[in-house]
């Protein structure tokens with residue numbers, strides 16, 4: 001029960017073991033097309049482009065930022081936790097001129113603050129995290145996309161922690177590119193990064209394509225030297241979205257050798273998510289969050305961070321004074337077989353982070369964790385009202401069942 005990677009659904013694990021097909025086998029390319037169509041539903045978009053980049057989630061971030069940021073582009077990055085710094089680091093490597101906004105950890109930005117900064121700095125691109133796994137907070141998106149359109153900036157969001165667990169409304173929020181994760185709310189192993197982007201983003205990355213402009217050097221020839229006014233070429237071959245989209249298009253231009261088995265797993269994970277129904281899936285994540293938080297409060301523990309912007313799929317708990325947080329985590333794992341996470345940077349040693357994501361987000365897990373944590377805390381000498389936690393969670397489940 002960490003904030004990722006979480007247990008893979010057994011049906012996904014089974015799909016991973018299917019026989020390998022060639023990457024241009026019609027059965028396989030049909031599966032690729034179905035993945036694109038299912039990803040569009042998940043990202044709530046009508047974008048043409050929705051496909052996975054091979055590599056962990058940050059490969060999707062590198063592909064998107066590396067394809068959309070030209071050296072010297074002005075980029076605005078609002079940061080409210082650790083993964084905002086990852087966006088900063090990647091944008092910096094792309095040669096961006098970055099303006100950072102920082103918010104105290106445990107809170108998020110008022111959208112109005114970000115909108116004012118967009119109007120002031122007029123960036124070419126705004127990159128931000130939707131669900132910050134490090135602090136368990138979720139950034140409201142209202143109005144930010146519209147402000148980016150007004151300023152002619154592209155808006156990119158990291159929805160690695162949220163995709164499949166809470167709504168990611170790509171089109172409604174006017175987000176130009178979104179990066180998701182597989183190892184969290186989709187319950188597919190780590191190793192792919194679903195992305196989507198619209199035609200505003202595509203225009204930018206296509207303008208940086210060299211092949212179509214005749215600037216590609218054949219062996220033994222020298223490449224025509226690009227005119228100074230041409231946009232800079234995308235640096236990475238592996239993570240060049242203009243080449244990846246050609247591979248995912250009906251043209252099927254050869255790029256890398258597709259990760260066949262991983263796509264089987266992703267296909268199954270997407271099928272399960274959409275069969276459950278997105279709204280029911282979001283409601284399931286909300287229900288188990290409510291039961292978990294009721295149980296933790298019932299045990300007398302305090303939740304970390306501003307409750308008004310809590311990320312439903314990650315619950316951060318303040319480690320009580322006098323309790324050795326790492327020892328308690330080891331006991332949970334060794335004695336009860338339950339893994340929860342520690343934390344990063346300024347929060348190290350002060351909070352535990354509990355994930356309720358995808359297949360791991362279920363009643364038995366929540367109740368087992370609450371019972372086990374209570375036992376571990378009592379054992380460490382921490383006083384608490386024994387029995388209250390599980391009862392408080394059961395109360396939430398009973399009330400939901402009676403609804």
Ligand SMILES: Cc1ncc(COP(=O)(O)O)c(C=O)c1O
Pocket residue numbers: 004056057058059083086129131132133134158159160161181190
């Ligand atoms: C919000 C967020 N963004 C990006 C990443 C990086 O993902 P990965 O470790 O899969 O490259 C993570 C990983 O936990 C994350 O939680």
